[in-house]
Amino acid sequence: MTEFQGAAAVSGGDLASDVTDETDPERRDPERARLRRLRGRARMTAQLACMTSDVPEAGTFRVELEGPSGTVEVAVVRDEDGALHAISDICSHGAVSLSDGEVEGCTVECWLHGSRFDLRTGEPLGPPAVRPVPVYPLTVDGERVLVDVDGAA
Ligand code: FES
Secondary structure, eight states: OHHHHHHHHHHOSOHHHHHHHHHOHHHHOHHHHHHHHHHHHHHHHEEEEEEGGGSOTTOEEEEEEEETTEEEEEEEEEOTTSOEEEEESBOSSSSOBGGGSOEETTEEEOTTTOOEEETTTOOBSSSSOOSOOOEEOEEEETTEEEEEGGGOO
C-alpha cells in the first residue's frame, strides 16, 4: 500500500500506464512485437502431415488437414531426387486423387487423363488440365513433415 501511494504521488496520473510502459514489449519495440506475432501465427498454421518415412521414394502420401474453410486434401509427394512437396490432392481437371498418380521427375501424373503437374508450381504441363493445383509450403522438422495449407501458392 505504501508503494502504490508513493507511485501515484510521483506520477500524478495513470499508474497502470506507467507500469505497463516498462514491461510491455509492444510499447518498448512495436516492430519487434509485430514480427513476433507474425512468426507465431505462421507457426500455428503449419500442421503435422506425416512422417518422412510415410512417403515412399518417387511416391505419394495422401493426408487430410484442417484449412480455414474445412478439410483440405493434400498429397505429400517425394520426387525422384528425394525432395518432398505438398500439393492439392485434387486434380484441377476432375475430382480425382493425384496421390493415385505416378511420380516422374518433379511431376505427378493424373491417373485419369494423364495431365502432369509440376510439384514446385502446381502448373499443368500438358492437357487436358489447364489450371494449376495449389502448392503448400512444406517443412521437415526431424522426421516430421509439416504443411501449411493456409499458405497455398
Ligand atoms: S481428371 Fe486429372 S487430367 Fe482429367
